[in-house]
Amino acid sequence: MGSFSSSNAGNGTDLMTECGTNCSCGVECVNRLTQRGVSVKLRIVKDRNKGWGLHAAQFIHRGQFVCEYAGEFLTTEEARTRQRTYDEFACGGGLHPALLVVREHLPSGKACLRVNIDATKVGNIARFVNHSCDGGNLSTVLVRNSGSLLPRLCFFAAKDVVDGEELTFGYGVADPTKQGRPCFCGSSCCVGRLPSEET
Numbered sequence: 598m599g600s601f602s603s604s605n606a607g608n609g610t611d612l613m614t615e616c617g618t619n620c621s622c623g624v625e626c627v628n629r630l631t632q633r634g635v636s637v638k639l640r641i642v643k644d645r646n647k648g649w650g651l652h653a654a655q656f657i658h659r660g661q662f663v664c665e666y667a668g669e670f671l672t673t674e675e676a677r678t679r680q681r682t683y684d685e686f687a688c689g690g691g692l693h694p695a696l697l698v699v700r701e702h703l704p705s706g707k708a709c710l711r712v713n714i715d716a717t718k719v720g721n722i723a724r725f726v727n728h729s730c731d732g733g734n735l736s737t738v739l740v741r742n743s744g745s746l747l748p749r750l751c752f753f754a755a756k757d758v759v760d761g762e763e764l765t766f767g768y769g770v771a772d773p774t775k776q777g778r779p780c781f782c783g784s785s786c787c788v789g790r791l792p793s794e795e796t
């Protein structure tokens with residue numbers, strides 16, 4: 598509890614490769630879509646139960662790039678240590694941890710690359726995206742720049758989003774039988790608990 602999501606590339610999270618340091622092209626290259634920063638208007642809005650949330654401040658077309666989930670890339674050992682601390686403090690309700698664990702299944706099918714991105718203290722606007730049990734309106738894509746080992750996690754609109762709508766995605770699957778922090782996503786399929794990452 599306290600951190601969020603386990604997205605399996607090949608199982609919910611798509612993979613994409615963009616041009617990188619190995620390429621001779623510049624930032625205007627059409628294959629560097631996610632490398633030019635946020636290109637849609639967004640607004641940060643406070644919710645009584647969920648804390649801050651990210652809302653669209655314009656119409657966003659389905660498939661449009663929204664933003665990258667920036668943060669500190671941690672070793673798994675450091676992620677586990679931080680998670681324990683966050684769990685302790687988040688119980689009081691004052692802290693909104695933003696530690697995201699992504700697993701990419703490698704093509705062999707025998708190994709998986711675990712990426713821990715912590716936006717709790719260092720991050721960008723994406724760290725305000727809240728969870729929705731219905732999967733929300735954002736899809737996650739692991740984008741690897743050619744020549745880079747570590748992928749970046751990027752949000753794209755999974756459907757058309759209207760101005761003012763909250764942007765959300767599914768942090769993972771919550772187990773309603775386990776103790777956890779309450780979920781206030783308000784969707785009709787809400788299980789009442791936030792997903793928790795057993796690390």
Ligand SMILES: C[S@@+](CC[C@H](N)C(=O)[O-])C[C@H]1O[C@@H](n2cnc3c(N)ncnc32)[C@H](O)[C@@H]1O
Pocket residue numbers: 599600601646647648649650692693694695723724725726727728729779780781782791
């Ligand atoms: C990535 S942060 C999102 C931004 C956060 N709301 C804030 O104010 O900083 C994740 C944290 O937001 C809160 N949160 C996200 N979705 C929620 C939901 N559906 N219900 C309750 N709290 C939620 C939890 O505290 C979670 O650890």
